[in-house]
Amino acid sequence: MTEVNSLPPGARTALVIGGTRGLGRQLALRTRDSGLTTHVYGRSAHRTEEADQGFVPHELDLCDPVSVAAAPVTAPGPLYVFWVAGAFLKKPLARTADEDIEALTRLLLTGPLRLLRRILDAAPAQVHLVTIASSSGWRRRENEALYCALKAAQATVTRGLVPELVEDHPASRVTVVNPGGLAVPDFHSGLEIDYGTMMDPAEVAGIIWRTVREQTTSYTEMQILRSREPGREGVPLVSFGARAPEPPL
Numbered sequence: 001m002t003e004v005n006s007l008p009p010g011a012r013t014a015l016v017i018g019g020t021r022g023l024g025r026q027l028a029l030r031t032r033d034s035g036l037t038t039h040v041y042g043r044s045a046h047r048t049e050e051a052d053q054g055f056v057p058h059e060l061d062l063c064d065p066v067s068v069a070a071a072p073v074t075a076p077g078p079l080y081v082f083w084v085a086g087a088f089l090k091k092p093l094a095r096t097a098d099e100d101i102e103a104l105t106r107l108l109l110t111g112p113l114r115l116l117r118r119i120l121d122a123a124p125a126q127v128h129l130v131t132i133a134s135s136s137g138w139r140r141r142e143n144e145a146l147y148c149a150l151k152a153a154q155a156t157v158t159r160g161l162v163p164e165l166v167e168d169h170p171a172s173r174v175t176v177v178n179p180g181g182l183a184v185p186d187f188h189s190g191l192e193i194d195y196g197t198m199m200d201p202a203e204v205a206g207i208i209w210r211t212v213r214e215q216t217t218s219y220t221e222m223q224i225l226r227s228r229e230p231g232r233e234g235v236p237l238v239s240f241g242a243r244a245p246e247p248p249l
């Protein structure tokens with residue numbers, strides 16, 4: 001069976017879940033500029049500039065099951081599916097409202113899984129699933145237990161999908177990406193962050209897209225961590241393979 005990467009750009013489609021801002025937007029720009037029909041999903045997808053910039057926009061609220069069930073998921077031919085949407089939460093669990101637990105779980109896990117189930121069920125050919133998890137899935141963090149757990153779950157569920165994707169289409173591919181801190185002020189709103197020491201999302205998107213296009217194995221997992229070396233702060237450091245969780249203390 002033909003690999004997605006070996007097909008001409010016009011025969012391929014990219015669906016970017018969370019393609020309206022941040023890292024997802026940068027990935028959508030890469031796929032669009034490579035000639036792929038690029039669908040972007042998000043709550044703000046119906047801004048007029050989306051269609052003007054050559055994207056196919058789909059308004060989607062992952063926290064709303066009705067919106068998830070109604071989002072268009074059919075696209076012709078082999079697909080790249082980028083699972084990127086997310087939000088951050090830094091708060092002790094004891095001070096986190098039930099509604100916030102529910103909303104973050106819907107945004108980072110159950111909403112995307114429902115959407116992905118529909119995408120995979122409708123996919124006419126092989127799929128290359130690219131999941132943007134996080135180094136927070138294995139790093140020791142404080143007051144981020146729920147966020148870290150959901151990012152770890154996102155990576156785990158994606159690894160678990162590999163056998164069934166490959167069984168459906170032997171040429172399907174899966175990439176799990178664990179980035180460290182990105183210079184995306186929207187994501188860290190309310191927190192004091194030195195963005196000069198964080199990674200440029202455009203550069204990280206370029207690394208991801210290059211890795212995805214060159215991937216020949218069914219499954220790849222990568223870490224993209226920021227350098228903390230003086231004078232090289234924020235430079236992306238790429239390595240391959242999963243990481244064991246750090247001890248909590």
Ligand SMILES: NC(=O)c1ccc[n+]([C@@H]2O[C@H](COP(=O)([O-])OP(=O)(O)OC[C@H]3O[C@@H](n4cnc5c(N)ncnc54)[C@H](OP(=O)(O)O)[C@@H]3O)[C@@H](O)[C@H]2O)c1
Pocket residue numbers: 017018019020021022023024025041042043044045060061062063084085086087107132133134135151178179180181182183184186187
């Ligand atoms: N920033 C970092 O330092 C960092 C580090 C490691 C991993 N990550 C991961 O990278 C991913 C992207 O983060 P980012 O930094 O690019 O954040 P961002 O700029 O805040 O973008 C978040 C994206 O998620 C979408 N989104 C948020 N809530 C949504 C909802 N309820 N329904 C549908 N879409 C929703 C947003 O679209 P709308 O606003 O249009 O809904 C937007 O496209 C996240 O999964 C995050 O966990 C980020």
